[in-house]
Amino acid sequence: MGKLIQGIRGFNDILCEATPVWRFVETTVCEILDSYGYEEIRLPVVEKTALFARAIGEVTDIVEKEMYTFEDRNGESLTLRPEGTAGCVRACIQHGLLHKGQPRVWYGGAMFRYERPQKGRYRQFHQIGAEVFGVPGPDIDAEMILMTGRMLRSLGLLDLQLQINSLGIPASRAEYRERLVSYFRRHHEQLDEEAQRRLHTNPLRILDSKSLAMQPLIAAAPSILEHLDATSQAHIEQITAILDTAGIAYTLNPRLVRGLDYYTRTVFEWTSERLGAQGAVCAGGRYDGLVEQIGGPPTPAIGFAAGIERLVTLTAAAECVPPEPALHAYLVVVGEEAVAPAYRLVERLRDHLPRVRLRVNSGGGSFKSQFKRADRSGARYALIFAAEELATARVSVKDLRERTDQRRLSEAELIELLAECIAG
Missing domain, CATH: 3.30.930.10 (Bira Bifunctional Protein; Domain 2)
Structure with a gap:
């Protein structure tokens, strides 16, 4: 490695x-x-x-x-x-x-x-x-x-x-610059190394110094507002x-x-x-x-x-950032024969519910392992699609946050449930 x-x-x-x-x-x-x-x-x-x-x-x-x-x-x-x-x-x-x-x-x-x-x-x-x-x-x-x-x-x-x-x-600033340089030259020993360098290149930047030791000197410097x-x-x-x-x-x-x-x-x-x-x-x-x-x-x-x-x-x-507006659901897919119909179902859900975050389990895995992934993903709902759901044209729904009983819904009922959750 x-x-x-x-x-x-x-x-x-x-x-x-x-x-x-x-x-x-x-x-x-x-x-x-x-x-x-x-x-x-x-x-x-x-x-x-x-x-x-x-x-x-x-x-x-x-x-x-x-x-x-x-x-x-x-x-x-x-x-x-x-x-x-x-x-x-x-x-x-x-x-x-x-x-x-x-x-x-x-x-x-x-x-x-x-x-x-x-x-x-x-x-x-x-x-x-x-x-x-x-x-x-x-x-x-x-x-x-x-x-x-x-x-x-x-x-x-x-x-x-x-x-x-x-x-x-530029003209008035040039006159002010001369006054400022003259002032700082009279107090040259109080300038730090950076300010001494700026005195010959960009003296106005001395006013922006964060050096605590120089603040009284800067406060007493001529004001540009008096030279406008x-x-x-x-x-x-x-x-x-x-x-x-x-x-x-x-x-x-x-x-x-x-x-x-x-x-x-x-x-x-x-x-x-x-x-x-x-x-x-x-x-x-x-x-x-x-x-x-x-x-x-x-x-x-x-x-x-x-x-x-x-x-x-x-x-x-x-702490004023609004919460994510999308409802999050995770589709657990059990059995190879359920994979293609599951994706067809998810795309239809996205057509009706664009603000729902839908994640389909990828890479296979047992029902138990997929359920753990669903829980770790932060999803509100686990949608379960297996042989029995495929045969009855329904989807099992489990609320992962409220831990309520699992329900089996038709596609229309599922859309209605998720839409209600989005609406609050």
Whole structure:
């Protein structure tokens, strides 16, 4: 026997007992996106490395340290997607979607980053994201925040915190960057090694540091909200006015900067204290320069992404996943002559009862062994089909949970019984 090949660290199997929660989360989110007028787009997992270097920023942690990059047989550098926005923008430019009004699209699937696996953060992880193109005003920013809030509430997540910030436009952010660098240089000895490196590459990310020792220094740093241009100030004020009117609680957090270079003006995060230091559940923001940066026409845009693993963890803890709707029955088949008629019966039951989970015993076995399989499968009913049932055109039914007496029913009576159970 050969040595067992283990799965790769950070690339997790999602086992059967977990998939109902995943399905509930994905279905709920997709239904809400659909109700707000978003249409699904399916994107490749692999893109040219240059796309992410140009979109995300070459001095970001993702591009510098976290991407899975390789050369194909033609020597071209390719990368497993670390996030979804860049690929979505590329697809919309390439296929002319930006010329069709104001497209709203959503996507989902696996993303890949090489980092230390931890709770809610893995090397292969899954996201659902959405993007809107061609809308410059703050109304779409507010609507996206309202939509993500509805999405999270629909999953039973009622204790999340919303944080909002504005990063301004590139010109005002450049002025703020100079003020920030000057401030941190005066306190250089208090910066940890990572912050000292970021001081010369991406100083705004120092504000996002999780180092406890640096928090007093960060709290005293200049606030970007005090250095906004007039249009960005008006933009964030209109967003908060809409949220106030809608009764959505939020915190204006001038330290919220996000980890990607392409954001402008609005950024937001829904966070949970249940996930530890990596508490962001759903996050997004505006990126008005990215489409042009990748090669398209000047196009305002905004998007968000939510980590499915984190949503699943929190939704499972909230215990709001509805029970499986299908009634489960197991068909015990005794005797070779009963096998073919048993399958004919089961297919007729499926025609009438599509929400019933019907499993036919496979691989033969004695009546006793099949009954044990039926019990272990979690089925509510064991349906018994043997020579006597075949001769009388009836099916014996045993309730495995209530342990009531066995009954022998016609096909019509069986359909009626199972339909009543589904109806509750």
